[in-house]
Amino acid sequence: METSYDQHYIDARETLLDAVEALGPHIDAAILVGAQAVYMHTESVDDSFAVAPFTYDADIGLDPERLEDSPAIVDAMCRAGFRLTLPPGTFMKDGGTQVDLMVPAAAGGSGRRGARLGVHGNKAARKVHGLEGTLVSHTRRKISSLVSDEDRSCILKVAGPAALLVAKVHKIGERLEDPVGHRQEQLPKDAFDIYRLLSAIDTAELAEEFGLLRSHKISSSVTSEALSKFRSLFGSRSGIGTTLLVNSVRGLEDPNFIIESSVALSQDLLQAIAQ
Amino acid sequence: MAIKAVGARLPPRWLLLSREREATGWSPQDATHIADAIWELRGSDGLSSDIIVEVKANLVEPRMVDRVASQLKALSNSRHEQAGAIPVCMLISTYLSPLTRGRLTEAGISYADSTGNIRFAVDRPAVYIEIQGADRNPFREERPLHSLKGGRAARVARGLLDYRPPFGTRELAGKTGSSAAMVSRVSSLLEPDEIVTKESPRGRIVSVDWEALARRWAMDYDFASSNALTTWLEPRGTRALYSRLRNTGIRYAVTGSFAGYRFAPVAEPRLAALYVDDPDTAAQSLGLRLAETGGNVLLVRPFDPVVFERVEYDDGITFARVTQVLLDLMTGPGRGPAEAEALLAWMRDKEDIWRLPMTNTT
DSSP states (O other): OOOOOOHHHHHHHHHHHHHHHHHHHGGHHHHHHHHHHHHHHHGGGGGSSSSOOSSEEEEEOOGGGEEESSOHHHHHHTTTTTEEEEEEEEETTTTTEEEEEEEGGGGGSSOBOOOOGGGGGGSSSSEEETTTHHSSSSSEEEEEOTTTTTOEEEEEEEOHHHHHHHHHHHHHHHHHOOOOTTTTTTTTHHHHHHHHHHHHHHHHHHHHHHHHHSSSHHHHHHHHHHHHHHHHHSSSSHHHHHHHHHHHHHTTSSSHHHHHHHHHHHHHHHHHHHO | OOOHHHHHHHTOOEEEEETTGGTTTTTOSSOOOOSSSSEEEEEEOOOOOEEEEEEOSSSGGGGHHHHHHHHHHHHHHHHHHHHOOOOOOEEEOOOOOHHHHHHHHHHTTTETTTEEEEEEEETTEEEEEEEOOOOOOOGGGGGOOOOSSHHHHHHHHHHHHHHOBBBBBHHHHHTTTTTTHHHHHHHHGGGGGTTTTSSTTTTTTTEEEEHHHHHHHHOOOOOOHHSSEEEOOOOTTTHHHHHHHHTTOSEEEHHHHHHHHTOOOOOOOOOOEEEEEHHHHHHHHHHHEEESSSEEEEEEESSSSSGTTTTEEETTEEEEEHHHOOOOEHSSSSSHHHHHHHHHHHHHHHHHHHSSSTTTTT
């Protein structure tokens, strides 16, 4: 089916492909995370929703253990036309689309914000709590340009849906806990991205991936934390996550259906994981 | 009429006379009931007997015989007290079934009906007449229909909508699993408004104004109240429901907005409506959960299995016939009527596509 994409999403995909090219030999350390990774899993249900896939940026997770010593990440990015606009980890190209390089907090060394990446320094990537599962669960996928008649593509690791769900729950949780330090306007969209994953992925499949995340030392505790947050955010009709989700579809979808559907899918998942 | 029919069969020089009730000077003490007629039977030897007659224009069912008998017996007893002789009881009706006649005989009540069934038994003067008339009620199907309510009328109405005239009454009866009498009754209801036109009173149906018929039927049908509706949730949306429907073994037919949308898209449908035989079984088989609010699937137990007749298949999905969908939208909630108007426009334009030829295969 011919899908018409939002221009920001098309631009964000171009920037992702630019960044992957720039990272060159580091490609094996890179894992696609964030909204673009979510949409890789939810293509099958995209046209079921009135809310089209939408993102302004490209989020790339890095596994420090798989990074090469050269080229230096910041240098390589700058040579490809990116500028390190907001250290650590935020690069931007002229034209405005942003790339965020991130390292799971548990693998990022001792610093508070910047990941300690040895020869690559402390400014190349930002430490993010909640991304740990993406090191454990990912698959290589072909990522193609969304520009029509453009056949540019790359093969990149894409984080698994449960790992992405854990990361999104942590993101929403942190922003809600610290409303002063974080911008809130992205939260409804993040809630809808979680709902997309719940709708698109078979519950048993998600539950199995959660089992994998919980069995690995590096992702075990963030996964358990995320499940408890997920329960309180999305497990009931009155949960804040459910409310954020309804806000994201205001005027576009039947809010009652979205509430019932999200709560049913969330409860199904929690039940499947508990079994 | 009955008095003549019985009188004509009496022996020579016997008489059967109708008495004026007032002229008898008899007023029953039980004033709650007065006999419909009192006859007098006079034998050739001068003996006479009164006949208390009850007339029932409507069908007398076997279970009603007890009541009729006790009414007649009460009148007979009251007459007996006043006049001395025990009068004979008699029931007259348009039609008396074999079972009803049997019960009347057991109760010792004479009878006559307009098809010629007569049993007339009097002890003094002694006479016995028994004549066989019809064993099947010839008036039964001739009762005029006043509406298109109910499954039997709906089956004929759907047939009139679905098939392209001309066709014979029996032909349509065969196609719709109806009796020819029912087709005639529905046709008779619709002929005065020229919704159905016949070539002659007993001839073939030569034209059906399908749009007028749909509007007429919509007066007697309501999607939400004629059928039994329950609302369910498929949390992954109607797309997930459709992929289950492609593999299900249960009998179903999609109606409503999703079915109308195929021909006349108005707005993106949200609520899937499915006819199913048993909503609970269907919900279980399709993985649906009952929803008080926010449901996206309507399971509909149909008023009649006619909704499963002449279904249409598209992309692995079974849809109710467009004529059924039209009625459901016309009388349905929400955007239904607006969607029905769009569907009507499509149907006016594509009559040659959706109206079925009546082949002689039945």
